[in-house]
Amino acid sequence: MNVQSALNTESLLKVEGLSTKIKTPEGVLTVLEDVNLTIEKGEIMAIVGESGSGKSMMINSILQLLPKTLLEAYSGNIEVEGENLFAIGEKKMQEIRGKKISLVAQNAMTSLDPSYRVGKQIVEIMLEKTGLTKEQAKEKALNLLEQMGIDDPKRIFQSYPHQLSGGLRQRVVIAMSLACDPDLIIADEPTSALDPTVQLQVLDLFQTINQQFGTAILMITHDFGVVARIAEKVAVMYAGQIVEKGETADVIFNPTHPYTQSLIKCIPNLDWVFDKGAGKKPLWQIKGEPPNLMNLSQGCRFFNRCHVAKDICQSTNPLLKTVKPYRNEHSVRCVLIGGGNE
């Protein structure tokens, strides 16, 4: 294989054995442990997990955004197109942020400055990070706003953030994230602050972007409905670890970790409405709370909440291993699956 074709086969983002430790007043906390995931060019992947599972720590580790005052240490590897992010230094990292990987935050107001017109803010990013002239940047910003399904891009371009609805603001932020033609957008719960109908429109917009521009998307969510709607692959996080990952259809139709099974059972089902109430069942609940990361026992982190736990789960720290029959890289972190840790 020649050098060029070797480069072409590189994954867009490869996270290998990533552990992230932070400093807290109570001591050092391992907020991510042994995280492995790969995103190929043009792929949509979701990371799903409840509050505190480590989703934000994952984003901040990938984008190297943890402040020095908080970060104790990283271990493992994060590569973007074969380039080791832990070895490139902050100047190169700044180029990667925006140009290769951009972020869409949960709340659009985190990304928008209330005192500037939104068009100016998109143009500024292009002037800072690309070689475009002001005129070219303005034309591209208007095009992007139009491609985001905004009917009157010129008016929106001239608007201040507070003059726009939540859904329009999020579309502006998504346009902004595309300003430098990134290969990957990390979308951090981008729809959770929006009304349900607008949520669906924004999710569909991500899918359109993926299809039209070939941009890979890493969707962070706590909602399996979002995963099912747009992601090709999913990683389920619990207490700082990936406990299950694979192709979305495999994970949803054959959830193997008891936590994933519970998350899927928690999705509200409206079938009973059509049964005139006959099939109405109480919602499934995951009892208890996630463990305190400061006082982890040696066994499975989900042990105290698991509906199928056995004694072995309390004493054995499960490794992530493939679900048999092995297909589509479906793997799970549970000693009860496939007999032990081998």
Ligand SMILES: Nc1ncnc2c1ncn2[C@@H]1O[C@H](COP(=O)(O)OP(=O)(O)OP(=O)(O)O)[C@@H](O)[C@H]1O
């Ligand atoms: N500044 C901090 N100081 C101490 N602990 C922290 C800090 N930030 C996060 N943590 C802890 O790190 C773990 C992972 O947090 P993280 O914010 O990544 O979770 P999350 O999945 O993004 O949650 P959410 O969906 O609520 O944003 C949690 O146990 C959290 O309490």
